Amino acid sequence: MTEIASLAVSIGDLRLKNPVLTASGTFGYGLEFTRFFDISKLGGFCTKGLSLEPMPGNAPERIAETPAGMLNAIGLENVGTEQFLSEKLPRLEAYDTHVIANIFGKTIEEFIAIVERLNPYPKVSAYELNISCPNIEQGGIEFGHDRVQTDRVVRAVKRVSEKPVWVKLSPNVTDVSAFARTCEDAGADAVSLVNTFVGMSVDIHRRRAVLSNRSGGLSGPAIRPLAVRLVYEVSQAVEIPVIGIGGIGTPQDALEFMLAGASAIQVGTANFHDPLASLKIVQGLRDYCSEHRITDINQIIATV
Amino acid sequence: MVTLGSDGCAILSTVSLIVEAEVVENIQLANPNFLLAVRAPEIAANVRPGQFVMAAVADDLSIPHPLLKRALAIFSVESEAGLPSIITLLVKVVGDGTQRLASLLPDEHVNLIGPLGNGFSSTGTSDRVHLLAAGGVGIASFYLLAEDLRRSGQEVHLLYGARTAQDLVGLEYFERLRIPLLLTTEDGSAGVQGLITEGLEQYLTQFVDRTPTLYVCGPDPMMKAVSALASLHRIPCQISVESKMACGFGVCLGCTIETVDSYQLACSDGPVFDAEKFIWQEG
Numbered sequence: 117m118t119e120i121a122s123l124a125v126s127i128g129d130l131r132l133k134n135p136v137l138t139a140s141g142t143f144g145y146g147l148e149f150t151r152f153f154d155i156s157k158l159g160g161f162c163t164k165g166l167s168l169e170p171m172p173g174n175a176p177e178r179i180a181e182t183p184a185g186m187l188n189a190i191g192l193e194n195v196g197t198e199q200f201l202s203e204k205l206p207r208l209e210a211y212d213t214h215v216i217a218n219i220f221g222k223t224i225e226e227f228i229a230i231v232e233r234l235n236p237y238p239k240v241s242a243y244e245l246n247i248s249c250p251n252i253e254q255g256g257i258e259f260g261h262d263r264v265q266t267d268r269v270v271r272a273v274k275r276v277s278e279k280p281v282w283v284k285l286s287p288n289v290t291d292v293s294a295f296a297r298t299c300e301d302a303g304a305d306a307v308s309l310v311n312t313f314v315g316m317s318v319d320i321h322r323r324r325a326v327l328s329n330r331s332g333g334l335s336g337p338a339i340r341p342l343a344v345r346l347v348y349e350v351s352q353a354v355e356i357p358v359i360g361i362g363g364i365g366t367p368q369d370a371l372e373f374m375l376a377g378a379s380a381i382q383v384g385t386a387n388f389h390d391p392l393a394s395l396k397i398v399q400g401l402r403d404y405c406s407e408h409r410i411t412d413i414n415q416i417i418a419t420v
Numbered sequence: 421m422v423t424l425g426s427d428g429c430a431i432l433s434t435v436s437l438i439v440e441a442e443v444v445e446n447i448q449l450a451n452p453n454f455l456l457a458v459r460a461p462e463i464a465a466n467v468r469p470g471q472f473v474m475a476a477v478a479d480d481l482s483i484p485h486p487l488l489k490r491a492l493a494i495f496s497v498e499s500e501a502g503l504p505s506i507i508t509l510l511v512k513v514v515g516d517g518t519q520r521l522a523s524l525l526p527d528e529h530v531n532l533i534g535p536l537g538n539g540f541s542s543t544g545t546s547d548r549v550h551l552l553a554a555g556g557v558g559i560a561s562f563y564l565l566a567e568d569l570r571r572s573g574q575e576v577h578l579l580y581g582a583r584t585a586q587d588l589v590g591l592e593y594f595e596r597l598r599i600p601l602l603l604t605t606e607d608g609s610a611g612v613q614g615l616i617t618e619g620l621e622q623y624l625t626q627f628v629d630r631t632p633t634l635y636v637c638g639p640d641p642m643m644k645a646v647s648a649l650a651s652l653h654r655i656p657c658q659i660s661v662e663s664k665m666a667c668g669f670g671v672c673l674g675c676t677i678e679t680v681d682s683y684q685l686a687c688s689d690g691p692v693f694d695a696e697k698f699i700w701q702e703g
Contacts, residue, residue, distance in 0.1 A: 144671040151436055164673075172683050176701065179666055179674030181488055186666060190673045193683070337483045366482060388667040389476065389488050391438060391533065 121405030122412045123398070125159070125379050127357045128280050128305040130242055132159035132214060132380060135413065136370065136398045139361050139384035140165050140218035140244065140284070141190065145204040146211070152391045157398055159380060160214030163200070165246045167219075168226045168233075170196035180317040180326040185336030185363070186385060187315050189329035192220060197230050205239055214241035216282070224272045235278045242279050245269065248286030248311040260286040260311075263298045270302035280305040282359065285350075287339075288314050292346050293353035300354045308359035308382065309350060310343045336385040337363040344376050351377025351418055365393050367400020377418040436669060437462045439532050440478050443524045444506055450586035452513035453557065454522040455495065456530075457506050463534050464497045464504035469542065469565035470660055470692050473534030474668035475509060477520045488666050490517040491687070493560035493637075494535060496567075496593060510560035510590065536668050537691045540565050540635055540658055549627045553579045553616055553646050555638020556587055561660045561691075563593050565635060570597050577602065577623065581616030581642065585609035617645045624653045636660070640700065647695035657695035661686050 123134035140162040149155055173193025180187045195203070200217075208215055217240045221227035227245065234240050247269060248260035259265045266283070273281055283299040285292055287310035296307045312333025317326040325331075343362020351358040360378030364370050365386030373381050386393035405413060441460040448454055463473065474489035498506040511521045524530065542550065542565060550569050552562045559580060569576045576597075581604040582588045588603060588610055595601070602619045603611025612619060616638075624632065636646045637660040650657035663686035666672035670688035677686050678699040684690065 141673075142671065148669060148671050152438060164671075173673060173676065176676045176678070177664065178676055179664055179672065181486055181664075181666075184483055184485075184487060186487065188666075188672070188674060193673050193676075336487055368482075385487070385666075388672050389474075389484060390531075391667075391669070 121402060121410055123401055123405070125414060125417070127242075127282070127359065127380055130214065130280050130305075134159045134398050134401065135374065135378075135380035136394050136401070137161055137214075137216065137359070137380055137382045138387055138394050139382035140246065141188075142384045142387040145195075145200065146208055146213075146215065147204060149387075149391060150211070153395050154211075156212040158213050158394055160216055160241065162216040162218045162244050162382065163204075164194050165192050165218045165220045166194055166197050166200055166230060167192060168197055168221065168229050170194065170199060175328045177326060177328055178332075180332065182315070182317060182334065182336075183338060185334055185338035187317055187327060187332035187334055188312070189327045189332035191329065197233050201233070201237065205237060209239055215239055216242050216244050218244045218246050218284070220246040224269050227269055227273050228276050231273055231277050235276070240279060242282055242305070243273065243277060244282040244284050244308060245273060246284050246311075248284055248288075260295075261289055263295060266295055266298050267302045270299050270304050274303040282306040282308050284311055284361075285309040286311050287342065287346055293350050296350045296354045296358075300356050304356060306357040306359055306379075307350065307354065308361055310339070310346055310362050313339055313342065335363065337365060337369075339363050340369060340372075344372055347373055347378050348376040348420065364397070365390065367397050367404060370397050370401060371404060371416070374413070374417050375420045377420070379417055436534060436536055437466075439463060440529050441532050443526050443528045443530065445526060446522070446524050449589045452522070453589045454511045454513070455590065456509045456511050456521060456524060457498070458509070458530055458532070459500075459505055460507050460532055461503065461505045463494070463532060464507050467494050467497060467507065467535040467564065468539035469568050470539035470561055471535040471537045472668070472691065473507070473509065473532045473536060474665075475521060476517070476531050477524060478529035478531045485520075486515075486517045488517070489531070489533065489668065490521065491536075491662075491665055491668055492521075493660075494564065495560050495590065496563045510557055512557045533668060537687060538689070540660070540692050542569060542633075548574060549630045549632040550574055550576045551579065551620070551623055551627070551632050551634045552576065553620060553634060553636045553638070554581070555616060555642035556582050557589065558636075558638035558642075558660070559590050561637040562635070563590065566594060566597055566599055570599060579604070579616050579620055579623065581605070581638070583607065615645070616642060617649060620646060620649060624649065624655060628653070631655075634658070634695075636695070643695075644700045647698065647700075650695055658692050659695045659698060660691045661693060661698070662691070663687075
């Protein structure tokens, strides 16, 4: 009888039953997937990015399919913090999984206001700061592409936060590791990477950009090797845990990231075409461990 | 077996399932259209007129090509041994995804998520007249609706327009329902030469006393023109829209359409919308 491997990992003080999370913007508010499977089987999930006030998002067209990937310029459409608290969070109590609130402010004051509003709710396990959305004119991009601003927002949130603070990093900078170090120095509990790569698609018949926003964020298997390399580099550069994101759709993909340095992973675009992808990855990690006689998945993290 | 989400919110009141379905038949209609019949009893038992599935070829590729599933209206439901079992999907080949679906052979498999979307609301009384206006492959949304309305004894007319006679696909299904058909083609190769809107105008005048309800599915310019007519005659009009979608079940937020109230999702708020509330995009 093979021993069942322990898949539990720790991101700072937060213990996850397994390293499989789902990425913000690909999993709604979690509830949308409860009709497909028991989301309690996941280590956790990141909510759709929450702003202080509801946001309508960008005009259509918002998405374009690309080779082994897709571009999106949703523009941070979300229900806002209040509606999340009144309509979504109470119904998430039924699920034994960590709810990571992905949050986004146009100013540092807005980040603080959202955190103070969410702090009293134990069902929110951690914050993931979105300082790297490529599709908004103001806000995200300025914080995520400027280390001084990154430092300021992380410090400000850490001062008021009663929960672990993760920072989601943009790959659209020259040196992602430098940003990760800035986050670590400012007190971040973890960094998650990567957000989408900025890309563009042109409609040759209409002779214009496919997306109304012209550019959008590229996700899916197409970005995976780029993301693996960045996770590898950042995990060498900082002591805090790194959460790997970028085109993960199978257990093999998740393992690649973990071996390269990720303590946990997020499944993103795969949720769209295979809503069970994250669940299959949990099972696949268990199978891999038993095949390779690994008793604890922590044994493989950052071993490349 | 119906598996409902454990959570009772509105969006989840639709039963949606993830199934791998066997191809029963793949009939080539007029180029480039196919009618793909797959055995999916779980979906067949739950579908309402106007709903759709997300579909992709089931294969062993580690990365699906194309990555995303394709949204396809459920054309018809057929029974086996007295129970709903087979759904048919009208596939018009426009790119890699639909090409691969069109190439499927019996005994091969598709991955499906469905049924999805709100579907038409057709709670009319029997003295009402239901006018179904289809353009091209927009016909895919109407067979189940026509069948349902006929079954409940209501009067249904199909107005069906396309570019040429061979673009009028699936006609034999509607002929079987014995409903009055008005066909139009742009080149005059079948039915009346011209656009659907021209014939529709007469119908609206003819049935004005019987509170007709209009249902429209087709290319945007056609739906826009028909909606304008409905508005002019103050007739309730439901449109079934198409939009690029990555997921089909309300999370990618990619399939946004604009209504007078707000942005809405074609997949989970729609695909059927009240024409009065819909804002047509330019070009």
